[in-house]
Amino acid sequence: VNEILDLLYTNLETYPSVRTWVFQKVETVYTLDVRQISGPQFGLCFNASHLHSEKIHEFLYTKLSSKLERDTLALWNLLISLLAPDPSTVTGVRLTKYRKGKRKDNTGTDAVVDYEMDNENLEDGGKILDHEAEIDEMAVHDLGLITVVCQYLCHIASIMAHSTNMRCNALQTAIGFFLEASNAPKTVCELLAHSGMSVSAATTSRMLGPLRSQCEMKLKGLG
Known part of the structure; x- marks a missing residue:
């Protein structure tokens, strides 16, 4: 076929x-996958009048990425392919980092030396990357890279879903609360809201109202 x-x-x-x-x-x-994410059954629609603090606390990138990978595999794989780093670039970064580390060990200083990544360097890199210690370091680096890429995927998928359904705003709400808690400048809040990464400052204020009432009731219950 x-x-x-x-x-x-x-x-x-x-x-x-x-x-x-x-x-x-x-x-x-891919449209069906985006519509599935934006639907109420996916769990990313936060309603201001029915929002509970527990729902905010339960929001995690790891849970969202697992759910996206499980329920919208086609879209997930597409985004992974589009965000995959250039292998030659990754190799160059690793080798440069390795050589800088070796230079530091030999001199006992923090001096940084620039190295030209020519073809001979790249060929020698295969031998360098065979060392067990270097492989362990690469594994840690790759794990961090995977975590960052998963966060990118969550942001991109959430922005697409939010564009399809404005009520699909779980990630945007979490970021809006973070901006409010960190007293972020108004220009930053507006920029992130207009880019689809956060709800507006006005929406954040409306959502915080019920949450404040819930916290006050819990405090009264504690005596």
């Missing part, structure tokens, strides 16, 4: 029709 599809896709006469068909099918698949 793949060979037939490749043949149709590479043929000059059938290419336009096949390309249009593929785009339509792909668009349908």
Whole structure:
């Protein structure tokens, strides 16, 4: 089947029709995933009048990323592919970092030396990366990179879902509360709100009202 599809896709006469068909099918698949995220059943719709502090505390990137990967795998894999780093760039960064570390060990100073990453350096890199200690360091670095990429994915998926349904605002609400708690400048709040990464300052204030009342009731209950 793949060979037939490749043949149709590479043929000059059938290419336009096949390309249009593929785009339509792909668009349908990813649109369904975004609509699923933005739906109330996905759990990312925060209502100001029914918001509880427990719901805010339960919001975690790890839970959201797991849910996105499980329920919208096609969209998740697409975003991972689009955000994947250039392998040659990653290799260059690792080798430069390694050589700077070795230079520091040899001199006993914090001096930083720039190294030119030519073809010979990259070939020698294969031997360097075979060392167990370096592999362990790479594993830690990669784990951190994966965590950051997962956060990127959560932000991108949440922004797309929020654009589809303005009530799908869990991540935006959490960021809005953080900005309020950190006393962020108005210009920063407006920038993040207009970019789809946060709810507006006015929306944050409306949501904080019920939460303040809940906290006051809990404090009264404690005596």
